[in-house]
Amino acid sequence: MKTMWCVLVLSGIFFSFLKGEPQTVTNVLFLDLQKSVELIVSLLPIMAFWTGLMKVVEKTNILNKISYALKPLVKFLFRDIIGDVKAVNAIVLTLSANMLGLGNSATAFGIQAMKELQRNNKNKKIATNAMCMFLIINVSSIQLIPINVIKLRADSGSIAPSEIILPTLVATSFSTLIAIFFTKYYERKKI
Amino acid sequence: MKFSDLILPSLIAIILLYGIVKGVDVYAAFVEGAIEGAKSALKIFPYILAIIFAINLFIQSGAEEFIVNLLKPVTSIIGFPPELLSLSIVKPLSGSGSIGVFQTILDNYGADSYLGRSASVLMGSSETIFYTAAVYFGAVGISNYRYTIKVGLISHLASIVASLIVCKLMF
Numbered sequence: 001m002k003t004m005w006c007v008l009v010l011s012g013i014f015f016s017f018l019k020g021e022p023q024t025v026t027n028v029l030f031l032d033l034q035k036s037v038e039l040i041v042s043l044l045p046i047m048a049f050w051t052g053l054m055k056v057v058e059k060t061n062i063l064n065k066i067s068y069a070l071k072p073l074v075k076f077l078f079r080d081i082i083g084d085v086k087a088v089n090a091i092v093l094t095l096s097a098n099m100l101g102l103g104n105s106a107t108a109f110g111i112q113a114m115k116e117l118q119r120n121n122k123n124k125k126i127a128t129n130a131m132c133m134f135l136i137i138n139v140s141s142i143q144l145i146p147i148n149v150i151k152l153r154a155d156s157g158s159i160a161p162s163e164i165i166l167p168t169l170v171a172t173s174f175s176t177l178i179a180i181f182f183t184k185y186y187e188r189k190k191i
Numbered sequence: 192m193k194f195s196d197l198i199l200p201s202l203i204a205i206i207l208l209y210g211i212v213k214g215v216d217v218y219a220a221f222v223e224g225a226i227e228g229a230k231s232a233l234k235i236f237p238y239i240l241a242i243i244f245a246i247n248l249f250i251q252s253g254a255e256e257f258i259v260n261l262l263k264p265v266t267s268i269i270g271f272p273p274e275l276l277s278l279s280i281v282k283p284l285s286g287s288g289s290i291g292v293f294q295t296i297l298d299n300y301g302a303d304s305y306l307g308r309s310a311s312v313l314m315g316s317s318e319t320i321f322y323t324a325a326v327y328f329g330a331v332g333i334s335n336y337r338y339t340i341k342v343g344l345i346s347h348l349a350s351i352v353a354s355l356i357v358c359k360l361m362f
Contacts, residue, residue: 002334004321004340005241005242005245008245008246008248008249008254009244009245009248009249011249011252011254012245012248012249012251012252012254013248013252014252014254015252015253015254015257016248016251016252016253018253019252019253021252021253024248024251024252025248025252027251028244028247028248028251029244032243032244032247032251033240033243033244035243035247035287036236036239036240036243036244039239039243040232040233040235040236040239043232043235044229044232044233047228047229047231047232048224048225048226048228048229048232049225049228050228051224051225051227051228051231052220052221052222052223052224052225052228053203053206053207053221053224054224055220055221055223055224055225055227056206056207056210056215056217056220056221056224057206057209057210058220058224059210059213059215059220060209060210060213060215061213062209062213100198102198102199107326108228108231110323110327111231111235111326111327111330111331112228112231114327114328114330114331114333115231115330115331117331118331118332118333124331124332124333125332125333125334125335126333126335126337127328127333127335127336127337127339131328131333131339132336132337132338132339132342135323135324135327135328135336135339135343136339136342136343136346138318138323138327139318139319139320139323139324139343139346140317140318140343140346140350141315141316141317141318141350143315146311146314146315146316148290148314149293149311149314149315152290152293152294152297153297153302153307153311156294156297156298156301156302157301157302158301158302158303158307159303160303161302163308163362164308164311164312164315166361167308167312167354167357167358167361167362168311168312168315168316170353170357170361171312171313171315171316171350171353171354171357172315172316172317172350172353174349174350174353175316175317175346175347175349175350175353176346178345178346178349179342179343179345179346179349182338182342182345182346183338183342186337186338186341186342
């Protein structure tokens with residue numbers, strides 16, 4: 001990630017010089033960075049709200065039942081954390097929120113899940129197998145109904161804006177399976 | 192009223208009612224959790240800042256355009272539509288950026304064209320890899336992501352290929 005970040009920033013600065021428009025950098029610095037605050041402002045209340053609500057869920061002890069029901073799937077995907085009820089539950093909640101397309105709520109659950117996974121991590125700087133699997137499933141996109149895409153298609157005058165639901169489902173299942181396959185493959189290698 | 196509008200309110204009501212039935216002090220539990228959530232939100236701020244700076248700079252400086260032009264001759268050999276190249280590169284980097292590129296494709300080629308459809312499927316079947324990784328790992332202080340980004344990009348590539356093929360076959 002640090003390499004990636006430096007490459008993005010330095011190539012950005014390099015190209016802005018090359019095009020004779022170094023003011024691009026200044027513009028990004030002073031205008032676009034405000035977006036990060038806007039993002040936090042939109043994330044903070046929803047994250048606080050959901051973790052609050054999840055605390056209620058946690059105290060009802062229903063989590064044990066949910067994670068018990070999902071044991072076979074979790075056993076395959078996240079072998080190392082099978083006994084960790086809190087972590088399993090946070091993972092299940094994140095993935096469910098992502099499937100429903102609840103982006104910000106998913107982020108709130110996701111960070112909670114990462115915290116739970118971090119508890120039993122021996123080296124706090126290095127991602128565990130379960131963390132990698134969890135993140136990769138999330139970024140492979142598992143949203144069932146791509147509501148934003150349908151909205152944009154409808155706005156631009158499509159006669160059947162939602163006709164892409166099934167193809168999207170096929171494509172996204174395929175990419176998620178590929179992701180799981182490769183994660184399992186890399187998992188075997190030593191850190 | 193849509194079904195999707197019902198999900199959240201029902202979920203909140205069910206959770207609260209279930210908590211009350213189970214004898215939980217729901218208000219105290221809620222506030223306790225909300226404090227934790229607010230703390231994590233503030234903790235991820237620097238990561239969001241870093242990633243937004245890098246990605247906006249990369250896209251706006253013309254670096255992204257340069258890579259698209261560089262790849263065009265290669266991808267045209269295998270019959271990959273050049274119009275989708277920009278979307279393919281921007282999507283893993285930036286959610287809002289990819290919406291802009293997607294909108295341009297819809298405007299220029301129409302939502303019901305082959306390009307419009309495969310762009311739609313690609314939009315729906317891929318995610319912002321770098322941002323998600325930075326935020327999730329950043330929140331707990333992980334600096335070594337191991338193979339996460341690599342596999343994320345492999346999966347993105349699979350989405351691109353699948354989008355093109357599925358739209359060819361299904362429409």
